[in-house]
Amino acid sequence: MKGEIDFGDKNTVPNDFIQTLVMTKYASLDYLRSRRFFILLIISVLIGILLTGIVAYFRPASFLTSSLSFYSSWWSMSVTFIIILSAVFFGGDAISGEFQNKTGYFLVGNPIKRSSIYIGKFLAAFLFSLIIFLVFTAITVGNGVYYFHSSGFPYQFFESFLLSILYIAAAMGLTFFFSSLFKNSTTSIIITVILLLFVFSLLQTLVGTLAHIQPWFILTYGAQAISNVLSNPYPPAVVSASIAPHAAFSISSYYVRLGEGVIIMLGYFIITTIAGLFIFEKKEFN
Amino acid sequence: MDNYSIVVQNLSKEYGSFSALSNLNLKMQGSKCVGFLGPNGAGKTTTLKIFTDMIKPSKGHIFINGIDVNREKKKALKSVGVLIETPEIYPSLTEREALSMIGQIKGIPKHDLDSSIKKVVEKVKMEDWLDKKVGKMSKGMKQRINIAAAILGDPDIILLDEPTSGLDPRGMSEVRDIIKELKNENHLIFMSSHILSEVSDICEEVAMINHGKLLAYGKISDVVSKFYVEKENVVELSFVSDLRQSSIKAISKITGVKKVDTIDDKRLNITIEGDQKKQAEVLSSIVKLNVGLISFKPSSGLEEAYLSAFKEVT
Ligand SMILES: Nc1ncnc2c1ncn2[C@@H]1O[C@H](COP(=O)(O)OP(=O)(O)OP(=O)(O)O)[C@@H](O)[C@H]1O
Ligand SMILES: [Mg+2]
Numbered sequence: 022m023k024g025e026i027d028f029g030d031k032n033t034v035p036n037d038f039i040q041t042l043v044m045t046k047y048a049s050l051d052y053l054r055s056r057r058f059f060i061l062l063i064i065s066v067l068i069g070i071l072l073t074g075i076v077a078y079f080r081p082a083s084f085l086t087s088s089l090s091f092y093s094s095w096w097s098m099s100v101t102f103i104i105i106l107s108a109v110f111f112g113g114d115a116i117s118g119e120f121q122n123k124t125g126y127f128l129v130g131n132p133i134k135r136s137s138i139y140i141g142k143f144l145a146a147f148l149f150s151l152i153i154f155l156v157f158t159a160i161t162v163g164n165g166v167y168y169f170h171s172s173g174f175p176y177q178f179f180e181s182f183l184l185s186i187l188y189i190a191a192a193m194g195l196t197f198f199f200s201s202l203f204k205n206s207t208t209s210i211i212i213t214v215i216l217l218l219f220v221f222s223l224l225q226t227l228v229g230t231l232a233h234i235q236p237w238f239i240l241t242y243g244a245q246a247i248s249n250v251l252s253n254p255y256p257p258a259v260v261s262a263s264i265a266p267h268a269a270f271s272i273s274s275y276y277v278r279l280g281e282g283v284i285i286m287l288g289y290f291i292i293t294t295i296a297g298l299f300i301f302e303k304k305e306f307n
Numbered sequence: 308m309d310n311y312s313i314v315v316q317n318l319s320k321e322y323g324s325f326s327a328l329s330n331l332n333l334k335m336q337g338s339k340c341v342g343f344l345g346p347n348g349a350g351k352t353t354t355l356k357i358f359t360d361m362i363k364p365s366k367g368h369i370f371i372n373g374i375d376v377n378r379e380k381k382k383a384l385k386s387v388g389v390l391i392e393t394p395e396i397y398p399s400l401t402e403r404e405a406l407s408m409i410g411q412i413k414g415i416p417k418h419d420l421d422s423s424i425k426k427v428v429e430k431v432k433m434e435d436w437l438d439k440k441v442g443k444m445s446k447g448m449k450q451r452i453n454i455a456a457a458i459l460g461d462p463d464i465i466l467l468d469e470p471t472s473g474l475d476p477r478g479m480s481e482v483r484d485i486i487k488e489l490k491n492e493n494h495l496i497f498m499s500s501h502i503l504s505e506v507s508d509i510c511e512e513v514a515m516i517n518h519g520k521l522l523a524y525g526k527i528s529d530v531v532s533k534f535y536v537e538k539e540n541v542v543e544l545s546f547v548s549d550l551r552q553s554s555i556k557a558i559s560k561i562t563g564v565k566k567v568d569t570i571d572d573k574r575l576n577i578t579i580e581g582d583q584k585k586q587a588e589v590l591s592s593i594v595k596l597n598v599g600l601i602s603f604k605p606s607s608g609l610e611e612a613y614l615s616a617f618k619e620v621t
Contacts (some may be wrong), residue, residue, distance in 0.1 A: 131389070
């Protein structure tokens with residue numbers, strides 16, 4: 022025996038929460054320095070500038086009759102687009118990249134649970150989507166206050182704002198799920214984009230408009246609460262119309278209730294996150 | 308589990324009907340280096356990946372310090388340093404940030420983190436690159452950081468999968484020195500490698516695997532004698548400069564020299580027929596050839612054993 026000092030248990034491995042935050046910290050650093058973040062920031066600022074210019078130059082009546090109609094016209098389409106883009110940009114390859122780029126090999130062999138890696142990266146992606154979203158919100162509110170002064174902030178907009186944040190979580194949950202399902206980054210990104218931008222709205226048309234079934238299982242349907250709350254009065258649950266008088270063929274439009282929208286988005290967030298965590302836990306690095 | 312650091316029990320891994328690993332049993336303990344040898348596709352990386360929960364076994368268990376990796380990975384790998392295949396690091400992070408991330412995950416206290424990082428980057432000779440982005444570094448430089456990450460926090464057990472791959476000759480020799488040093492500081496090192504001279508230089512023991520089955524495990528000399536009987540007659544020769552083909556030919560023509568195998572540009576293994584007296588004659592003839600002989604030593608026989616072991620099976 023050498024006369025060495027025994028330091029005993031040198032390092033105590035931190036608890037899961039702290040390790041998750043360590044992952045968030047370094048994944049954030051990676052996002053902050055990524056080209057994607059700046060591209061997305063530029064895209065959302067450009068959309069903001071474009072809308073600002075249109076409203077200032079053309080003074081469209083749909084924007085300027087009331088503060089509520091202003092937000093309804095400005096916010097409804099643009100914000101969901103920006104949210105989908107952020108979810109895809111930050112989440113589309115968050116987990117698949119760990120396999121494809123082999124960065125997972127640097128992490129997974131350490132004393133850390135895979136769920137801490139997943140959740141840590143999720144928090145970072147959520148945080149950066151939130152930054153993009155808040156920048157766009159600031160531009161929106163700036164315009165609203167410019168045209169409507171103190172009445173430029175109706176409570177419905179606040180509701181819509183909170184619903185949007187919930188939508189970020191749900192859309193991010195979905196993209197993380199797909200990025201954990203595939204080992205190839207391109208595949209996971211493309212599937213998510215196609216789903217969020219095309220398949221969901223196609224399904225909604227088929228199921229809702231043509232088959233007259235409320236499309237409660239479609240995320241983008243739930244997210245329509247973001248724009249519905251900005252309508253005064255809130256649109257009716259369903260509107261059916263015949264194409265021609267006495268025709269057998271009719272179409273329906275479903276308008277998601279506020280509560281339903283919350284449940285759909287929350288449901289997507291919870292289910293996709295649990296499923297994504299489960300898949301990542303089982304997935305093999307080879 | 309007694310006091311074994313690593314216990315492998317009936318470990319198997321199947322990919323469909325293909326068996327990448329079958330019924331592997333292994334127990335390791337103490338402060339030493341165990342080389343893990345086998346041809347391409349033998350199952351070395353597969354084994355190491357199961358050790359670190361990167362893939363799940365189809366059957367069997369692996370216990371590290373008595374804890375089942377598959378059940379309690381975080382606890383089992385508490386004091387294990389790992390380098391498997393060639394990991395990549397988030398390219399936008401600097402070397403310091405990448406190592407801080409691993410250090411924080413391992414739980415190195417804040418006030419020790421800087422000094423711990425400094426210690427390992429000095430060992431892998433990467434101290435001048437601490438604040439450079441990893442994405443801009445060469446393959447070998449990244450591998451040095453991977454080694455630094457594996458030994459960061461002074462883990463008791465170190466698992467390495469071909470650690471010197473991609474390194475320049477100096478890097479290889481530095482890594483060998485690091486491993487020798489760790490071994491003397493009370494670490495267990497389990498290392499796969501294709502470089503037999505490296506393994507015989509730094510390891511006390513070897514495990515040989517082929518087609519997913521363990522062929523032998525034990526002290527190098529025991530494994531060698533299991534597969535190779537003529538060990539005593541093989542001598543490793545080192546030369547002052549690169550050998551010319553004509554010199555090699557001249558050596559092979561000396562009476563008593565049965566076989567000449569090149570190890571590298573400056574080293575040969577020769578097999579000598581006959582007793583020790585004959586051996587002395589052969590060596591003095593080589594000296595007389597004036598081809599720059601600087602040393603000779605009995606070969607570990609590992610290369611011969613390797614060749615004969617894997618010839619028998621395949
Ligand atoms: N995902 C997989 N699906 C099917 N077979 C696989 C898979 N991963 C590995 N294998 C097979 O398992 C066997 C063992 O592979 P492994 O990577 O462990 O070999 P190795 O000993 O590390 O070889 P090398 O010296 O080339 O690194 C190989 O035959 C390989 O083809
Ligand atoms: Mg391998």
